[in-house]
Amino acid sequence: MLKIKDLQVSINGKTILRGLNLEVNKGEVHAIMGPNGTGKSTLANVIAGKPGYHIDKGEIIYKGKNILEMPPEVRAQEGIFLGFQYPVEIPGVSMTNFMRTAINEHRKYKGLDPMSAGEFLKLMKEKQKLVEIQAKLTNRSVNEGFSGGEKKKNEIFQMAMLEPNLAILDETDSGLDIDALKIVANGVNKLRTKENATIVITHYQRLLDYIVPDFVHVLFDGKIVKSGGKELALVLEEKGYEWIKDESSK
Amino acid sequence: MKEEEQNNILDEVTQSDYKYGFVTDIEMETAAKGLNEDIIRYISMKKNEPEFLLEYRLRAYRKWLTMKEPDWAHLKIPPIDYQDIIYYAAPKEKKELSSLDEVDPELLETFNKLGISLEEQKRLSGVAVDAVFDSVSVKTTFSETLEKQGIIFCSFSEAVQNHPELVKKYMGSVVPYGDNYFAALNSAVFSDGSFCYIPKGVKCPVELSTYFRINTAGTGQFERTLLIADEGSYVSYMEGCTAPQRDENQLHAAVVEIVALKDAEVKYSTVQNWYPGDKDGKGGIYNFVTKRGMCKGSHSKISWTQVETGSAITWKYPGCILLGDNSVGEFYSVAVTNNHQQADTGSKMIHIGKNTKSTIISKGISAGFSNNSYRGLVKISKRAENSRNYSQCDSLLLGDKCGAHTFPYINTANSSSIVEHEATTSKISEDQLFYCQQRGIDTENAIGLIVNGYAKEVLKQLPMEFAVEAQKLLSVSLEGSVG
Numbered sequence: 001m002l003k004i005k006d007l008q009v010s011i012n013g014k015t016i017l018r019g020l021n022l023e024v025n026k027g028e029v030h031a032i033m034g035p036n037g038t039g040k041s042t043l044a045n046v047i048a049g050k051p052g053y054h055i056d057k058g059e060i061i062y063k064g065k066n067i068l069e070m071p072p073e074v075r076a077q078e079g080i081f082l083g084f085q086y087p088v089e090i091p092g093v094s095m096t097n098f099m100r101t102a103i104n105e106h107r108k109y110k111g112l113d114p115m116s117a118g119e120f121l122k123l124m125k126e127k128q129k130l131v132e133i134q135a136k137l138t139n140r141s142v143n144e145g146f147s148g149g150e151k152k153k154n155e156i157f158q159m160a161m162l163e164p165n166l167a168i169l170d171e172t173d174s175g176l177d178i179d180a181l182k183i184v185a186n187g188v189n190k191l192r193t194k195e196n197a198t199i200v201i202t203h204y205q206r207l208l209d210y211i212v213p214d215f216v217h218v219l220f221d222g223k224i225v226k227s228g229g230k231e232l233a234l235v236l237e238e239k240g241y242e243w244i245k246d247e248s249s250k
Numbered sequence: 251m252k253e254e255e256q257n258n259i260l261d262e263v264t265q266s267d268y269k270y271g272f273v274t275d276i277e278m279e280t281a282a283k284g285l286n287e288d289i290i291r292y293i294s295m296k297k298n299e300p301e302f303l304l305e306y307r308l309r310a311y312r313k314w315l316t317m318k319e320p321d322w323a324h325l326k327i328p329p330i331d332y333q334d335i336i337y338y339a340a341p342k343e344k345k346e347l348s349s350l351d352e353v354d355p356e357l358l359e360t361f362n363k364l365g366i367s368l369e370e371q372k373r374l375s376g377v378a379v380d381a382v383f384d385s386v387s388v389k390t391t392f393s394e395t396l397e398k399q400g401i402i403f404c405s406f407s408e409a410v411q412n413h414p415e416l417v418k419k420y421m422g423s424v425v426p427y428g429d430n431y432f433a434a435l436n437s438a439v440f441s442d443g444s445f446c447y448i449p450k451g452v453k454c455p456v457e458l459s460t461y462f463r464i465n466t467a468g469t470g471q472f473e474r475t476l477l478i479a480d481e482g483s484y485v486s487y488m489e490g491c492t493a494p495q496r497d498e499n500q501l502h503a504a505v506v507e508i509v510a511l512k513d514a515e516v517k518y519s520t521v522q523n524w525y526p527g528d529k530d531g532k533g534g535i536y537n538f539v540t541k542r543g544m545c546k547g548s549h550s551k552i553s554w555t556q557v558e559t560g561s562a563i564t565w566k567y568p569g570c571i572l573l574g575d576n577s578v579g580e581f582y583s584v585a586v587t588n589n590h591q592q593a594d595t596g597s598k599m600i601h602i603g604k605n606t607k608s609t610i611i612s613k614g615i616s617a618g619f620s621n622n623s624y625r626g627l628v629k630i631s632k633r634a635e636n637s638r639n640y641s642q643c644d645s646l647l648l649g650d651k652c653g654a655h656t657f658p659y660i661n662t663a664n665s666s667s668i669v670e671h672e673a674t675t676s677k678i679s680e681d682q683l684f685y686c687q688q689r690g691i692d693t694e695n696a697i698g699l700i701v702n703g704y705a706k707e708v709l710k711q712l713p714m715e716f717a718v719e720a721q722k723l724l725s726v727s728l729e730g731s732v733g
């Protein structure tokens with residue numbers, strides 16, 4: 001589904017990713033961990049097509065196509081979803097209106113007619129239940145005045161609405177209380193199918209108790225320096241990143 | 251706002267030319283170019299006006315000759331040759347029409363293109379429409395229904411013929427002819443406009459709506475509107491404008507006067523979408539308007555809501571004179587400027603009565619190379635004890651070649667009153683745009699969404715049918731402003 005080859009990315013002349021390789025197949029869950037500032041969000045943003053990054057080298061193949069030239073909205077319509085580490089507020093724009101616009105843009109791309117108001121509201125209700133987000137949140141403006149945890153839940157709600165093929169969740173667990181964490185993880189698990197894939201970026205092994213990854217990667221200094229099964233997360237939890245730094249500088 | 255409508259609106263964002271830029275080919279009867287007392291006599295004669303009105307026009311004209319164009323606004327106004335303007339134009343053969351069949355088919359076609367077919371309006375929406383086509387009203391609908399309630403809603407010219415006593419009593423009582431240069435010009439040469447009188451205790455059952463349209467090349471348009479709400483009455487009035495695409499500049503200097511007597515309430519909404527000129531700033535309407543309401547009686551209320559997206563230059567400060575004790579004035583505005591448009595707009599709230607309250611919510615949106623200024627005056631006189639004003643002026647910038655400015659003037663003559671002023675300037679952030687894009691919404695649609703969200707406080711003041719049009723306009727008028 002996703003194949004990243006020798007990706008080198010810089011921003012404002014500063015190189016962030018330095019020859020990163022990653023392959024994600026249908027049905028898989030990958031966890032990416034690594035110290036602060038090593039380029040995890042950068043990787044997520046670049047896959048989603050955020051402007052401002054300079055791709056110095058490499059390619060990102062998604063569903064067999066190189067997507068580097070594809071505008072971000074088309075990547076989204078092609079099924080890439082990014083759960084933001086810091087979701088932005090859009091004052092005055094209701095969640096309902098926002099999601100309705102988004103869904104209909106997705107439908108247009110697929111050559112489908114816009115969803116009727118009735119159908120849409122039904123879908124909203126259904127997904128609200130699925131991710132256990134309160135209806136009152138989705139009646140408000142996009143993320144405006146949401147608490148940190150509410151914003152994260154709202155990301156999962158949007159993911160549920162858009163049913164992506166590839167979901168990248170950037171620290172969706174940060175700032176969540178233990179109950180919310182379970183709800184979010186639960187939501188992700190319910191949305192998991194054989195056809196789609198998930199990349200979770202996290203600092204905490206505890207999320208991986210709920211969303212069990214097939215692979216764990218350590219991103220360090222702009223590269224994936226170590227990959228393994230879910231046990232790797234436990235080792236990291238215990239030992240930190242120092243030993244990897246030592247290993248990788250050998 | 252229905253979501254479905256919202257989406258239709260967003261779909262339209264992809265159309266980029268000024269949609270209403272067509273010209274109707276109808277025979278016009280026009281006066282010679284230029285301005286002098288003879289022309290004024292000619293206009294007055296053509297309109298079969300009573301003596302007092304001709305006198306009024308002449309006084310205004312003589313006053314105008316002594317005045318100068320205002321130069322204090324943050325605007326660059328090219329010199330206007332007032333002798334190069336035709337001051338009177340009317341569709342030929344204007345006879346009394348009893349049904350739409352008698353209306354020139356070309357004219358109906360124009361209305362159809364604008365989506366404001368009178369028939370449709372009449373039949374479906376329950377909106378009474380006084381359609382002003384150029385200078386002379388062509389058709390007034392619903393007047394019979396309104397008549398039953400004693401409501402008078404007609405063209406200004408008709409009011410002059412049928413209700414001269416009301417015209418004489420109220421015209422110029424809120425905006426005197428000497429008020430400013432453009433008001434004086436209008437008072438001298440005004441062609442037509444709308445007149446509305448709501449009798450005591452009557453709540454007008456429909457939204458009264460007037461569509462204005464400038465049509466003849468080189469014809470200045472001088473609308474005159476007078477709206478009187480008698481004691482305890484209520485009316486919601488909508489004014490909407492579109493104009494055909496033109497290369498020459500067209501001067502528009504309208505005057506709108508509202509009088510609200512004791513316990514009366516008037517809501518006046520405007521969607522203004524006149525030709526703004528092309529992308530290089532060529533052509534477009536000069537919109538120099540004087541709009542003012544007088545809360546004459548106690549506990550009266552006047553509320554202005556405007557969505558301004560058109561015109562090359564806008565000079566406009568709808569305001570309220572709060573004369574009656576406990577009266578309320580409101581001003582809600584969204585002003586969009588794009589490309590080379592210039593706007594200097596805001597509100598004036600003059601508190602005279604005790605316990606008077608005013609609110610100003612202004613949302614400026616600038617894009618391209620445009621300049622958008624808010625200019626507001628809040629004046630609280632000595633008598634106006636315990637009065638309050640709250641002003642909030644927000645500016646939103648798209649791109650870095652446009653300008654936004656705020657000029658608040660506050661003048662308080664007593665200590666028991668409170669005046670609050672808040673101002674913010676923001677930009678649409680790249681993070682907001684990317685967030686939308688990541689959800690599959692392209693840049694133009696994203697801007698439409700964000701801008702409509704930003705202007706929501708004002709848009710929600712509009713009557714439903716107007717809100718739809720306004721949302722559409724906001725998106726369409728900002729096309730191509732980013733990226």
Ligand SMILES: Nc1ncnc2c1ncn2[C@@H]1O[C@H](COP(=O)(O)OP(=O)(O)OP(=O)(O)O)[C@@H](O)[C@H]1O
Binds near residue numbers: 037040043
């Ligand atoms: N616009 C920018 N200009 C310069 N440097 C930037 C810019 N944006 C990000 N960086 C730098 O890129 C590096 C990687 O940032 P990134 O957000 O990808 O880290 P991260 O791995 O997600 O960290 P965290 O765990 O703290 O979320 C950081 O050093 C950051 O300061």
Ligand SMILES: [Mg+2]
Binds near residue numbers: 041042085171
């Ligand atoms: Mg990060």
